[in-house]
Amino acid sequence: MWNLKSDRPIYSQLIEQIELMIVSGIYPAGAKLPSVRDLAGDASVNPNTMQRALAQLENDGLLFSQRTSGRFVTEDVEKIMKTKNSLAMGLINEFIENMSNLGYDRNQTISLIENTAEEEK
Numbered sequence: 001m002w003n004l005k006s007d008r009p010i011y012s013q014l015i016e017q018i019e020l021m022i023v024s025g026i027y028p029a030g031a032k033l034p035s036v037r038d039l040a041g042d043a044s045v046n047p048n049t050m051q052r053a054l055a056q057l058e059n060d061g062l063l064f065s066q067r068t069s070g071r072f073v074t075e076d077v078e079k080i081m082k083t084k085n086s087l088a089m090g091l092i093n094e095f096i097e098n099m100s101n102l103g104y105d106r107n108q109t110i111s112l113i114e115n116t117a118e119e120e121k
Helices: 012-023 036-043 047-059 076-100 106-120
Strands: 061-067 070-073
Touching: 012 047, 012 076, 036 047, 047 061, 076 106
Parallel strands: none
Antiparallel strands: 061 070
16 A cells, blocks of 8 residues: 655655545545554554644645544545646656656657557557
């Protein structure tokens, strides 16, 4: 479930991983998240680091707290879709950059994607 790498700050990766879990439906709109301690244990990270990541997601509006009940995923489906689109754009930009590093221009990359999609049909 947690796919953390040492090449980037853990805090940033935790935010991205939780966003991914939300947009993919592992934690759907309105769902209660496990406790900070449980999440930190599952991810093998310090609870303070997990707390910081969750607080940032709360500031971003993707999560909200209820004092006695814990943290929940927003029920704002539009907010979740914006996050999903933002994650997708990041992957696309990274892909385009990697293709450029291989020497492909934009049109060659699009052509290669279309050919690959056709072959998979």
